[in-house]
Amino acid sequence: MSSTTPAESSHRIALAGEEVGYQLRRSKRRTIGLAIDQRGLRVAAPLRARLGDIENLIREHGQWVLDKLANWRERPPPEKTQIVDGSVISVLGAALTVTVTPLGRARWQFVDNKLHLWPSATVNANQLLEKALREKARSLFVDRLALYAPRLGVAAPALRLSSARTRWGSCSHHGGISLNWRLIFMPLPVVDYVVCHELAHLKEMNHSPRFWSVVEQLCPDWRALRIALRQLGRQIPQL
Known part of the structure; x- marks a missing residue:
């Protein structure tokens, strides 16, 4: 979590012969930070940091970047939770039991520790x-x-x-x-x-x-x- 800033831009850099795209976000921070998630390489840098210095740091950690990106690409996508009648989920730290009853018009109702769902032909339970x-x-x-x-x-x-x-x-x-x-x-x-x-x-x-x-x-x-x-x-x- 962090404050948002409009100073964000897309760039590309060559690492060990592989072209890697990254998002650069500038803010009032003091150091350059690298992070990798399912969106790819993301770089946070001070407002006045030179692009050359930023990319030199990326190259210094080039193998780490490539390894982490490879790990994300090989990671299987998370399985979706299929909601059915009787499913139990945790909401605000408490168990919530979901009932599913097909109905013509989609609606829902919270009652105590239950959530009643009435899905329709166009809106499923999930x-x-x-x-x-x-x-x-x-x-x-x-x-x-x-x-x-x-x-x-x-x-x-x-x-x-x-x-x-x-x-x-x-x-x-x-x-x-x-x-x-x-x-x-x-x-x-x-x-x-x-x-x-x-x-x-x-x-x-x-x-x-x-x-x-x-x-x-x-x-x-x-x-x-x-x-x-x-x-x-x-x-x-x-x-």
Whole structure:
């Protein structure tokens, strides 16, 4: 998670005879960082870093980059979770039983620890579940932002739901916050950590020690919750 910036561009570089594309994102950071995920090589660099210096660093780690990219290409795609009548999923740290009953018009209803789905000919159970959870996530996020924002002396920011695969939240320079709807699969304290993390960017648009002190002001257990987020993120259902 990090603050967003418009300074992002696409580039290509030759590594050991192989042409590799990468996304370069500039921000108010002090060092150059390399990361690889299913989207490919992503580089974060200071605003004034020279492109030559950035690419020299990529070449220094060229074999590591090629090995990691190869690992991602060889990794099998995650299996999708097929939702059927009686499926049980974890929502906000509690078991939620899903009932599926075909109906002419798609709708859903939360009742206690159950979610009733009535899929239609055009909306299947998986699609309907995602719609239901997105709505629940939006309502929850609005409430949590309204709870924590006043503690920083700021107004609750505008919210946008995200579907990003590798980012849980972001904060724009205009003050809007984006939160991944899949956080609904996490326990509430983990959700609150992400909310506090992004709200802290309204005070410090970076990841400096001052930023983390703001996070700690809102969420004293942020270190343990950040670890939990990384671990649980690997286990969420693929709809």
